[in-house]
Amino acid sequence: MRSKKMTSVEKEQWDKLYQYVKNEILLYDSSQSIPSGLVLRLKGLTKGKYMENRNTEDKADYSYEVVLYTFQICKPSIMSAISNKVFESESNKFNYICKIVENNINDVYLRVQKAKKSEENIDKLDTNILSHNGGEYQKKTEELRNKRLNELW
Numbered sequence: 001m002r003s004k005k006m007t008s009v010e011k012e013q014w015d016k017l018y019q020y021v022k023n024e025i026l027l028y029d030s031s032q033s034i035p036s037g038l039v040l041r042l043k044g045l046t047k048g049k050y051m052e053n054r055n056t057e058d059k060a061d062y063s064y065e066v067v068l069y070t071f072q073i074c075k076p077s078i079m080s081a082i083s084n085k086v087f088e089s090e091s092n093k094f095n096y097i098c099k100i101v102e103n104n105i106n107d108v109y110l111r112v113q114k115a116k117k118s119e120e121n122i123d124k125l126d127t128n129i130l131s132h133n134g135g136e137y138q139k140k141t142e143e144l145r146n147k148r149l150n151e152l153w
Contacts (some may be wrong), residue, residue: 010063010064013063013064013065013068014064016064016065016068017042017064017065017067017068017071018034018039018042020068020071020072021034021042021071022034024071024075025071025075025078025079025097026094035090035091037051037091038090038091038094040052040053041094041095041098042067042098045062045067045098045101045102045105046060046061046062046063046064046066046067047059047060047061047062048060048061048062062105062109065112066105066108066109066112067101067105069108069112070101070104070105070108071101073104073108074100074101074104077100078097078100078101081096081097081100082096082097
């Protein structure tokens with residue numbers, strides 16, 4: 001089975017996710033990169049698997065954007081959890097972080113889908129029925145009162 005080529009949008013989303021995890025979650029500096037094993041673990045989140053590989057069936061299909069949103073939403077709990085725990089290795093630490101993300105990714109996915117649906121409904125809304133052509137304004141002055149009086153006589 002051949003690997004699927006990433007679109008330019010997917011590449012951009014992947015880069016944002018990678019940079020966010022590298023800088024905001026793992027707190028790496030500019031001279032560090034995420035090890036390949038952790039990258040596979042990160043990519044596996046998009047498929048609902050432990051690690052990305054071609055030999056097993058995908059369990060899900062989350063976009064990199066949804067995974068990024070999940071990391072962003074979970075960041076406070078991730079940072080709190082890893083600050084109070086000692087890990088044997090960087091790999092164990094990242095697995096712990098990914099487990100927090102896995103536990104929340106479906107909620108974030110549903111929120112994103114709901115937001116997209118609301119946006120579509122707004123786009124479909126017929127705004128022509130919302131226009132209002134108001135009535136004519138009539139001055140309430142002596143002229144109008146006098147006109148009415150003259151009509152009566």
